[in-house]
């Protein structure tokens with residue numbers, strides 16, 4: 001029989017497994033904790049939704065919708081898409097379940113995988129993980145500042161330092177259309193190539209984000225949205241900055257910021273990390289007044305963010321920092337003989353019932369191999385039991401940091417281990 005070839009994960013889909021998965025979980029849970037502290041409740045969203053939801057919500061002209069969606073027909077020919085982002089799905093769930101008929105703002109938090117058919121490179125995946133929040137139904141600059149501060153607090157709590165918060169205002173209905181025309185007028189006078197000219201027609205703002213030096217030079221004097229905000233949009237933005245100052249959240253205003261999704265209005269922001277190379281965005285978000293109405297709901301405002309968990313893990317690595325979810329065990333049992341094994345299996349169950357994280361050496365390994373297992377497990381203590389100790393009613397408690405071992409009465413194991421761990 002010929003050997004079948006082995007399998008590989010799909011391109012751009014990272015695996016997380018121990019011990020490094022502890023870091024992934026710690027980052028994800030740390031970011032969720034920051035959202036919980038500010039009153040955001042959990043929402044569990046479908047992994048796939050009606051394709052039209054994303055087309056209409058995220059915008060047909062965006063790369064995400066036009067090039068990166070994982071779209072498929074179900075068995076009856078209905079088109080679904082693996083979620084490329086979370087905001088449109090949250091809006092759909094809020095509208096469908098009338099969450100917006102209760103107290104406002106509706107504050108929700110989600111975590112999980114998202115899917116974009118991207119050109120894979122370091123920090124840019126096809127299955128990416130985000131923690132996101134959305135606050136819907138109140139147009140208050142203090143809420144913008146809260147959302148931004150939640151992300152900032154999450155990053156800081158993880159120990160991240162080498163990043164900056166960039167923000168700007170993209171204006172609203174009362175000033176963006178006029179600014180768009182002004183910008184197009186400016187761009188159409190430039191000697192742009194065909195494709196860039198087309199981009200200027202569809203989404204002129206994106207031309208300001210062009211990385212080519214010659215385009216950068218040509219657009220250096222382009223009019224900027226931030227200088228053409230309506231009075232109310234400007235007042236909103238100034239207040240956001242004031243609240244951020246009050247909370248001690250540092251920021252830089254970047255009037256040339258361009259986001260990859262179409263729904264943004266007014267406050268828009270990005271967290272940029274210096275240690276990540278080209279894929280430096282560790283999180284981003286903004287206000288999206290108008291999105292809910294566009295998706296068939298009430299005319300309610302909203303603001304939120306999505307933080308890239310994968311990239312935050314990479315950012316911590318770039319800073320030489322580690323976080324852990326404490327998933328290693330406290331105690332590792334080493335049975336030496338069949339009778340000892342009977343006892344240790346039962347003891348492990350008792351220790352776990354007492355909330356003590358416990359693992360065992362399985363497969364009848366000898367003392368040396370089992371002790372190696374104990375060291376690798378990351379446990380603080382080993383419980384070493386031979387058949388002779390069982391008859392004596394004793395068990396060895398070994399401190400894996402100092403190497404010291406003492407004998408304790410078998411019947412007192414759970415209490416003594418708990419006391420030893422508490423003494424840490």
Ligand code: HAM
Pocket residue numbers: 084085086087116118123124125126127128129130132133134260261281282283284285286287288303304305306307308309310311
């Ligand atoms: P986004 O900027 O497209 O926004 O994505 C948010 C974050 O997800 C990015 O800053 C980045 O860290 C991470 N990310 C995006 N694409 C990839 C990828 N291919 N590989 C690895 N990480 C990636 C949104 O998705 C909006 N829904 C955020 C939002 C919520 N705005 C308002 N509410």
